[in-house]
Amino acid sequence: MLALVDDVPQCYVDNDWICAQYWHDYRPELVDATVEHIWLTVVSVLAGLLIAIPLGLLARRNPTLETAVVGGTTIVYTIPSLALFSLLLPFTGLTSTTVIIGLALYSLTILVRNVIAGLRSVPEEVKESARGIGYSDRRMLLQIEIPLALPVIMAGIRVATVSTVALVTVGSIVSYGGLGNLLLLAVGNQFKAQIFAASVLCVVLAVAFDLALVLVQRLLTPWTRRAR
Amino acid sequence: MRIGRVLGGMVAGALLLATAGCGGSDSLEDTGSGDSTGSADKGSVTVGGQDFTESQIMAAIYQKVLENAGYTVQTKLVTTRDVYLPELSKGSVDIVPDYLAGLTDFLNSEANGADAPLVSSHDPDATLQALKPLAEAKGISILPPSDATDQNAFFVTKDFADQNDLTTLSDFAAMHQPIKLGAPPDCEGRSDCAGGLTKTYGFDIKEIVPLDFASAQVKDAVKKGEVQLGETGTTDGTLEDLGLVLLDDDKGIQPAQNLTPAVNSDFIDANPDLEDVFNQLSAALTTEDLADMNVQVDLERKKPEDVAQQFLEDKGLL
Amino acid sequence: MLGDVFSYLTDGSNWSGSTGIGTFMVQQLLLTVTALLIAMVLGLPLALYLGHRHHGGTLAVNVTNVGRAVPVFAVLLVLALGPVGSEQFGPYGRAGLATLIALVLFALPPIITNAYVGVVEVDPGAVEAARGMGMNGAKVFSSVELPLAMPVVMTGVRVALVQVWATATIAALVAGPGLGRIITRGFANHRTYEVVAGAVLVALGALVLEATMALVQRYADPMRRARVSVTRSSPTAVGGPR
Numbered sequence: 129m130l131a132l133v134d135d136v137p138q139c140y141v142d143n144d145w146i147c148a149q150y151w152h153d154y155r156p157e158l159v160d161a162t163v164e165h166i167w168l169t170v171v172s173v174l175a176g177l178l179i180a181i182p183l184g185l186l187a188r189r190n191p192t193l194e195t196a197v198v199g200g201t202t203i204v205y206t207i208p209s210l211a212l213f214s215l216l217l218p219f220t221g222l223t224s225t226t227v228i229i230g231l232a233l234y235s236l237t238i239l240v241r242n243v244i245a246g247l248r249s250v251p252e253e254v255k256e257s258a259r260g261i262g263y264s265d266r267r268m269l270l271q272i273e274i275p276l277a278l279p280v281i282m283a284g285i286r287v288a289t290v291s292t293v294a295l296v297t298v299g300s301i302v303s304y305g306g307l308g309n310l311l312l313l314a315v316g317n318q319f320k321a322q323i324f325a326a327s328v329l330c331v332v333l334a335v336a337f338d339l340a341l342v343l344v345q346r347l348l349t350p351w352t353r354r355a356r
Numbered sequence: 357m358r359i360g361r362v363l364g365g366m367v368a369g370a371l372l373l374a375t376a377g378c379g380g381s382d383s384l385e386d387t388g389s390g391d392s393t394g395s396a397d398k399g400s401v402t403v404g405g406q407d408f409t410e411s412q413i414m415a416a417i418y419q420k421v422l423e424n425a426g427y428t429v430q431t432k433l434v435t436t437r438d439v440y441l442p443e444l445s446k447g448s449v450d451i452v453p454d455y456l457a458g459l460t461d462f463l464n465s466e467a468n469g470a471d472a473p474l475v476s477s478h479d480p481d482a483t484l485q486a487l488k489p490l491a492e493a494k495g496i497s498i499l500p501p502s503d504a505t506d507q508n509a510f511f512v513t514k515d516f517a518d519q520n521d522l523t524t525l526s527d528f529a530a531m532h533q534p535i536k537l538g539a540p541p542d543c544e545g546r547s548d549c550a551g552g553l554t555k556t557y558g559f560d561i562k563e564i565v566p567l568d569f570a571s572a573q574v575k576d577a578v579k580k581g582e583v584q585l586g587e588t589g590t591t592d593g594t595l596e597d598l599g600l601v602l603l604d605d606d607k608g609i610q611p612a613q614n615l616t617p618a619v620n621s622d623f624i625d626a627n628p629d630l631e632d633v634f635n636q637l638s639a640a641l642t643t644e645d646l647a648d649m650n651v652q653v654d655l656e657r658k659k660p661e662d663v664a665q666q667f668l669e670d671k672g673l674l
Numbered sequence: 675m676l677g678d679v680f681s682y683l684t685d686g687s688n689w690s691g692s693t694g695i696g697t698f699m700v701q702q703l704l705l706t707v708t709a710l711l712i713a714m715v716l717g718l719p720l721a722l723y724l725g726h727r728h729h730g731g732t733l734a735v736n737v738t739n740v741g742r743a744v745p746v747f748a749v750l751l752v753l754a755l756g757p758v759g760s761e762q763f764g765p766y767g768r769a770g771l772a773t774l775i776a777l778v779l780f781a782l783p784p785i786i787t788n789a790y791v792g793v794v795e796v797d798p799g800a801v802e803a804a805r806g807m808g809m810n811g812a813k814v815f816s817s818v819e820l821p822l823a824m825p826v827v828m829t830g831v832r833v834a835l836v837q838v839w840a841t842a843t844i845a846a847l848v849a850g851p852g853l854g855r856i857i858t859r860g861f862a863n864h865r866t867y868e869v870v871a872g873a874v875l876v877a878l879g880a881l882v883l884e885a886t887m888a889l890v891q892r893y894a895d896p897m898r899r900a901r902v903s904v905t906r907s908s909p910t911a912v913g914g915p916r
Contacts, residue, residue: 211869294742
């Protein structure tokens with residue numbers, strides 16, 4: 129039918145998983161996708177956190193509300209992404225907002241649990257003494273509870289961030305999927321070098337985010353560092 | 357205090373990022389209502405479409421043609437027609453390279469229910485006539501279709517075809533053997549899929565394994581013998597390499613799937629000069645071109661943009 | 675609309691047959707439970723041991739966790755098209771083995787993370803006291819560390835269970851087993867009630883599993899009132915594109 133042109137790189141012809149030529153030829157696509165992946169992840173997790181903290185504050189002292197919040201976020205997590213995006217599309221259209229709302233909602237199941245667990249891990253004695261020396265509720269929350277809950281909350285943020293790195297890929301349903309766009313296209317036509325590259329970059333991103341968050345955590349909670 | 361400030365900084369940073377990101381994408385919404393004088397910037401256009409190979413190439417061709425005509429273009433490829441069609445209807449997507457019968461069937465089932473009889477047919481003109489009012493009702497205009505077509509088609513392994521001397525679907529059906537079919541999840545009962553295969557050809561289909569059209573998976577399933585018949589498009593360039601072969605649709609159950617530009621009606625009314633541009637393109641495009649470009653992307657791993665550029669240069673359309 | 679969903683779910687004929695709700699539900703439950711058990715057998719002993727030794731766990735946690743950054747659908751497709759294949763796998767259905775492996779990999783991180791962290795975070799005072807009483811390593815582990823770590827360990831298992839259940843729906847991507855098939859089928863044929871019915875079944879299943887695990891956890895936790903910070907890293911998840 130049609131002769132393969134001689135200048136097609138051998139690893140494309142053989143469809144190898146690892147293909148240096150691919151990384152070279154598709155560098156601009158890889159960079160763009162990675163950048164999109166990064167900001168979608170960051171914005172989604174922060175948006176999730178902005179919802180999770182008030183929800184956690186509401187739920188922490190009321191077991192009924194806690195059951196509702198934990199159950200509710202579990203249900204949200206079970207909604208298939210295609211269905212969730214279809215629900216959002218009439219309002220937000222083919223924009224990154226659609227993806228961010230979806231990802232933020234998915235991250236809640238992890239974040240809310242950790243916010244509640246974190247606030248609950250603040251020792252009662254500490255709160256009692258603070259109240260004793262006249263701390264208002266608001267001041268206690270900002271200066272005692274949230275700082276002391278930070279290690280547990282940060283642990284949740286770390287897990288949620290790595291999860292979100294993987295989940296961003298579903299955004300390709302509405303054309304904002306970062307590396308997921310490349311992954312989905314490659315799965316469609318069995319482009320192994322691209323599947324491999326996109327997967328590797330997802331892992332690299334996850335590692336980088338995780339390390340960055342460990343650093344942030346150290347800066348925020350210097351008192352938790354144990355001398356070894 | 358310190359933590360408060362750091363957290364505050366993080367949130368502010370996030371909001372900045374968010375507005376930067378959203379701003380970037382929202383700015384494409386103001387579609388070209390600008391001045392139409394000269395070839396200076398005529399405003400922005402959003403090309404939509406699905407993300408399989410051929411659709412990517414067509415979207416890239418549309419993008420280049422539009423850029424050449426002086427528009428600023430953004431392309432948004434999504435996974436299914438369900439996602440882009442409402443956007444095309446309301447104008448956040450302006451133009452989509454679509455398929456005649458595929459679009460017709462979709463709009464028909466939206467308008468008349470999932471079980472409504474199909475109004476598309478083997479005849480492109482009749483299908484176009486059926487499509488126009490359906491599209492109009494959704495604020496979508498259909499420009500004249502190209503002769504180039506990518507029909508749905510069924511394939512078997514080459515070995516199996518050779519052993520049994522098969523070239524058409526009728527040949528295969530005449531073997532009277534029960535088969536498993538690999539086809540998308542909407543295949544059941546459709547006159548261009550399982551329905552047509554059983555009623556028109558007389559196949560005995562035991563089971564439909566829901567595997568996507570033209571996917572690596574459906575080809576894999578046929579190769580391994582899990583299913584005996586798989587569905588792909590007539591312009592699929594990968595079959596030969598995989599030892600697979602298409603069977604002719606000799607009884608014509610496949611409706612006409614000519615490539616056709618589907619445009620938001622308000623957009624085309626505001627930019628009437630684009631009709632000529634797309635008519636030229638549609639006239640130049642052939643089925644062979646599609647098959648050839650698909651091979652370049654699927655096997656030679658060229659980028660759709662590069663393949664599109666080459667095609668347009670070869671045809672003298674830039 | 676809700677009426678359609680209801681009548682779809684209450685029509686017995688939709689539950690029977692090889693592509694009925696019944697089959698898919700049993701498959702999904704089997705897959706979820708099997709994947710969870712395998713992940714527990716693979717992950718718990720290692721993570722608990724590393725926790726007991728206070729050594730090496732961070733690496734194990736990070737490796738499995740970061741592995742989760744690869745979307746499940748990519749893992750599943752590569753397995754199904756590659757070495758594992760997509761053959762019928764006993765009661766697990768088409769592509770059952772590939773689905774199972776993908777889900778086990780997905781279940782490991784929360785299980786390993788929580789088991790390790792749970793043991794490591796046990797109050798050092800309690801461990802010291804036990805040693806002072808002359809307990810050997812194995813005894814310290816079984817009488818002090820494990821009971822105190824239980825809530826955190828079980829939280830990991832619980833989160834893994836719910837997330838594996840929710841994620842199992844992506845098997846539909848490879849015409850595999852489970853309730854995802856109902857959702858995909860409904861979507862492809864514009865039968866919104868079928869999509870919603872599938873989603874409702876998955877959500878209800880998640881709640882039932884969550885409740886069951888909460889009961890098990892309560893029952894299995896000998897030191898419910900001990901002060902252990904539940905969820906130092908309550909885990910996780912991903913769900914890949916379902």
